[in-house]
Amino acid sequence: MAMSYLGRRLIQAAFVLWLAATLAFVAMKLTPGDPAQALLVASGATYEEIAERRARLGLDDPLLLQYMRYLLDLLRGNLGESWLHGRPVGRVVLEQLPPTAILATAATVVGVCLGLLLGVVAALRRSTWLDKAATTVAVLGLSTPTYWSGLVVILLFSLRLGWLPATGEGDLRHLVLPASVLGFALSGSVARLVRACVIEVMEESFVLAARARGLPAWRVIFVHVLRSALAPVSAVVALQFGFLLGGAVVTESVFARRGLGKLVVEAIMWRDLPVVQGVVVFGALVYTVVNLVADLVQAWLDPRLRENLT
Amino acid sequence: MVKRVLLFLILLSALSAGCGTRSSDVRLVYGLTLTPSGIDPHVHASSELGIPLTSVYDTLVFRDPETGEFVPGLAERWHVSQDGMVYTFHLRPDVTFHDGTSFDAEAVRFNLERVTSPDLESQKARFMLGPYEGTEVVDDDTVRVRLSEPYAPFLDALSQVYLGMASPAAVQKWGDEYQLHQVGTGPFVFAEYVPGDRLVLRRNPDYAWASPVYRHDTAQLEEIEFRFFTDPATRSPALETGGADVMGEIPPQDVARLEEDPDFRVKPVPIPGVSLMVFMNTARWPLDDARVRQALLYGTDRPAIISTVFRDTSPVAYGPLAAVTSGYEPEVRGTYPYDLAQAAALLDEAGWVDSDDDGVRDQGGQPLALDLYLMGWGYMPEVGQLLAAQWAELGVDVKSQVVSYPEALEVAGEGRHHLMPFNLSGSDPDILRKFFHSQAGFNWSKVDDGQLDAWLEEAARASDWAERTALYSRVQLYVMDRALVVPIRDYVNLNGTSDQVRGLRFDAQGWFPWLIDVEIEAR
Numbered sequence: 001m002a003m004s005y006l007g008r009r010l011i012q013a014a015f016v017l018w019l020a021a022t023l024a025f026v027a028m029k030l031t032p033g034d035p036a037q038a039l040l041v042a043s044g045a046t047y048e049e050i051a052e053r054r055a056r057l058g059l060d061d062p063l064l065l066q067y068m069r070y071l072l073d074l075l076r077g078n079l080g081e082s083w084l085h086g087r088p089v090g091r092v093v094l095e096q097l098p099p100t101a102i103l104a105t106a107a108t109v110v111g112v113c114l115g116l117l118l119g120v121v122a123a124l125r126r127s128t129w130l131d132k133a134a135t136t137v138a139v140l141g142l143s144t145p146t147y148w149s150g151l152v153v154i155l156l157f158s159l160r161l162g163w164l165p166a167t168g169e170g171d172l173r174h175l176v177l178p179a180s181v182l183g184f185a186l187s188g189s190v191a192r193l194v195r196a197c198v199i200e201v202m203e204e205s206f207v208l209a210a211r212a213r214g215l216p217a218w219r220v221i222f223v224h225v226l227r228s229a230l231a232p233v234s235a236v237v238a239l240q241f242g243f244l245l246g247g248a249v250v251t252e253s254v255f256a257r258r259g260l261g262k263l264v265v266e267a268i269m270w271r272d273l274p275v276v277q278g279v280v281v282f283g284a285l286v287y288t289v290v291n292l293v294a295d296l297v298q299a300w301l302d303p304r305l306r307e308n309l310t
Numbered sequence: 311m312v313k314r315v316l317l318f319l320i321l322l323s324a325l326s327a328g329c330g331t332r333s334s335d336v337r338l339v340y341g342l343t344l345t346p347s348g349i350d351p352h353v354h355a356s357s358e359l360g361i362p363l364t365s366v367y368d369t370l371v372f373r374d375p376e377t378g379e380f381v382p383g384l385a386e387r388w389h390v391s392q393d394g395m396v397y398t399f400h401l402r403p404d405v406t407f408h409d410g411t412s413f414d415a416e417a418v419r420f421n422l423e424r425v426t427s428p429d430l431e432s433q434k435a436r437f438m439l440g441p442y443e444g445t446e447v448v449d450d451d452t453v454r455v456r457l458s459e460p461y462a463p464f465l466d467a468l469s470q471v472y473l474g475m476a477s478p479a480a481v482q483k484w485g486d487e488y489q490l491h492q493v494g495t496g497p498f499v500f501a502e503y504v505p506g507d508r509l510v511l512r513r514n515p516d517y518a519w520a521s522p523v524y525r526h527d528t529a530q531l532e533e534i535e536f537r538f539f540t541d542p543a544t545r546s547p548a549l550e551t552g553g554a555d556v557m558g559e560i561p562p563q564d565v566a567r568l569e570e571d572p573d574f575r576v577k578p579v580p581i582p583g584v585s586l587m588v589f590m591n592t593a594r595w596p597l598d599d600a601r602v603r604q605a606l607l608y609g610t611d612r613p614a615i616i617s618t619v620f621r622d623t624s625p626v627a628y629g630p631l632a633a634v635t636s637g638y639e640p641e642v643r644g645t646y647p648y649d650l651a652q653a654a655a656l657l658d659e660a661g662w663v664d665s666d667d668d669g670v671r672d673q674g675g676q677p678l679a680l681d682l683y684l685m686g687w688g689y690m691p692e693v694g695q696l697l698a699a700q701w702a703e704l705g706v707d708v709k710s711q712v713v714s715y716p717e718a719l720e721v722a723g724e725g726r727h728h729l730m731p732f733n734l735s736g737s738d739p740d741i742l743r744k745f746f747h748s749q750a751g752f753n754w755s756k757v758d759d760g761q762l763d764a765w766l767e768e769a770a771r772a773s774d775w776a777e778r779t780a781l782y783s784r785v786q787l788y789v790m791d792r793a794l795v796v797p798i799r800d801y802v803n804l805n806g807t808s809d810q811v812r813g814l815r816f817d818a819q820g821w822f823p824w825l826i827d828v829e830i831e832a833r
Contacts, residue, residue, distance in 0.1 A: 033716025041719060041751035042734060043355055043434040044744055050751075056431065084347040086354070086431060087486060095505050151543055159547050166547050168537055169507055253541045256548075258345075258506035262540070266347060271716050 020284035104244035110183025119194025142188030167256035197229035238294030367474025367494035394460030583735035585627035609653035637739030
């Protein structure tokens with residue numbers, strides 16, 4: 001019986017979500033430290049009061065029971081209540097989603113544009129100093145820690161030159177520095193992939209044919225070469241975008257922005273299991289959807305891949 | 311024609327630019343340093359939430375930061391029964407909440423019952439009330455609170471934002487979303503809160519019941535916006551670029567630069583509580599030997615740590631309580647001065663010598679190795695690093711690791727540590743009981759002395775301040791005498807402000823500003 005492509009992907013997605021939820025549960029349970037104690041001991045709660053709270057949070061129940069209860073709740077769409085925030089996890093996560101999505105989108109746009117530029121330049125001027133320069137910039141993007149580059153751009157563009165605000169959300173101007181820093185980090189992998197793809201495609205006969213027909217170089221590049229290179233590049237970009245949607249904690253911290261990154265790091269620090277699980281499951285969901293969309297887009301761009309869909 | 315239109319437009323924009331700057335006269339941006347996971351003062355424990363909310367709520371009593379005395383707030387006067395178990399508060403009759411409802415004895419009862427209800431799962435406020443038993447409404451303006459045993463820190467608890475009086479109508483209306491729509495009686499109204507992004511307060515025009523501890527009757531600012539700057543490196547840049555007018559917790563290394571700049575000022579505020587001190591596990595060998603512990607104390611060059619890590623912005627701590635805390639015993643000052651020779655002599659006497667000449671002392675084939683667990687905040691890693699270097703000169707091998715707070719609690723609970731630094735703030739010296747009572751959650755020195763327990767318990771019940779002070783004096787001297795901890799420094803909150811900010815002053819907790827008194831000069 002032939003199952004539809006979509007049906008197969010949905011089953012895969014369900015499996016991925018279950019795996020993510022389970023891994024989050026196991027990882028948190030293996031981490032030392034008791035959430036109830038962490039929340040209450042500094043407030044002067046007695047040993048009995050802490051034990052009472054632990055029981056209330058369901059932490060005294062056998063692990064298997066906690067796990068089953070958690071999975072059943074998840075199936076019903078109930079992410080539970082955050083032990084630290086005291087509010088439903090769904091609401092807490094959704095609040096952090098818009099700023100995360102905005103930063104992820106902006107950073108991806110910057111990263112793709114910069115990466116394309118560097119990659120194309122490096123490929124067309126292969127083995128010249130231009131290629132070396134562009135590749136070096138790409139490698140710098142990959143290896144520079146965003147903590148450092150973030151502070152450097154703040155120092156330069158905010159403190160010294162006063163062109164852009166250092167921290168906060170607000171408007172487009174607040175987005176420029178963090179998106180650039182994150183985008184620069186992204187551009188590295190995009191650039192190297194674009195370079196490799198463009199070089200490979202340039203060798204193909206259809207390109208030679210197009211040039212022989214007298215088509216101008218830029219048209220050949222943009223219309224034919226990049227179109228072919230776009231498929232694998234979009235796969236990588238989709239992965240990066242999905243990753244960024246899970247939050248970029250360092251960038252968020254340096255630029256004083258909200259985001260899922262900071263949310264989940266704080267939840268881990270306080271052993272707030274419901275929020276950690278909520279963010280992980282949410283991240284897995286997003287990743288799965290983004291990947292599915294990326295695969296469909298790739299197939300649309302490159303007909304040779306369409307046979308995978310049947 | 312075009313020229314005239316242009317001229318008109320230029321004039322218009324010039325005029326509106328002039329109007330634009332006027333509104334910034336009475337508006338201020340305040341930088342917070344931690345994004346609290348929740349800001350309901352009855353529920354959450356973060357001290358950051360108190361910075362804005364202390365001005366949204368009034369408390370029954372206020373505490374004078376200079377004298378430590380309790381002054382009227384929402385209660386005009388109060389009476390404590392002879393046995394210390396019944397508190398009767400006579401409330402001001404003229405107070406209304408920001409939503410227009412009246413503040414009365416029933417509101418007080420509602421608030422205290424809310425805090426203590428198990429459904430609320432309070433993380434702090436509930437425990438501050440100690441042996442709370444119940445509240446009775448005597449009449450509209452009189453309320454009686456009963457405790458199951460005397461509890462000396464009770465009024466101090468009631469003076470804090472965590473026990474601020476919220477509007478029962480608002481709490482019932484908003485349920486578990488109340489923290490996004492808070493309603494108190496204070497000089498500022500809770501206008502807007504976007505979690506993690508900003509919190510906005512607006513002046514309460516109807517405020518007419520200012521506590522005598524305030525210097526003004528009503529708020530001087532129209533609006534205050536709070537923004538979050540969690541990364542320490544971004545705080546002074548934010549101040550310097552005008553992103554904030556006031557910023558808390560400026561890193562010590564940025565202080566000198568700000569002080570030299572005429573456009574900014576640094577306001578250091580010492581915080582009461584226990585000092586940053588390293589707990590020594592007296593139940594684990596080799597620290598069970600008092601001479602080894604004393605050697606570590608003599609071998610600590612505290613002024614060097616204060617200078618290197620804290621750039622001399624903090625005073626050296628000599629005892630477990632910070633010097634500004636009420637009940638501080640000044641006699642601990644000067645105990646255990648830095649004396650490497652004395653430290654070495656003590657270790658020699660305890661049988662620790664470097665027999666194999668590897669730089670580390672040993673005894674019976676075992677090296678003098680100590681496990682130091684550090685938490686990643688409050689400059690503990692930096693202090694730990696310096697201590698390890700200083701004690702290496704003594705021939706002590708310190709193995710450090712950085713752990714998260716919950717893990718540190720687990721390690722300490724199991725007694726797997728030798729050394730662990732910590733500090734905690736609080737305005738009542740009863741905070742010592744959290745650390746040095748044998749059953750205490752933070753008893754990381756693993757002390758178990760019935761006498762010490764008795765002093766701490768008695769001091770928590772005594773109603774006479776002189777009696778309490780005498781008991782806490784004994785506790786502090788005992789802690790240093792038995793070498794239970796290595797005190798390092800008193801916590802100082804380094805606030806930076808632009809020089810246009812005036813009147814900024816902080817309450818008895820040290821953390822929370824009284825925003826009613828803050829003014830900003832026209833730019």
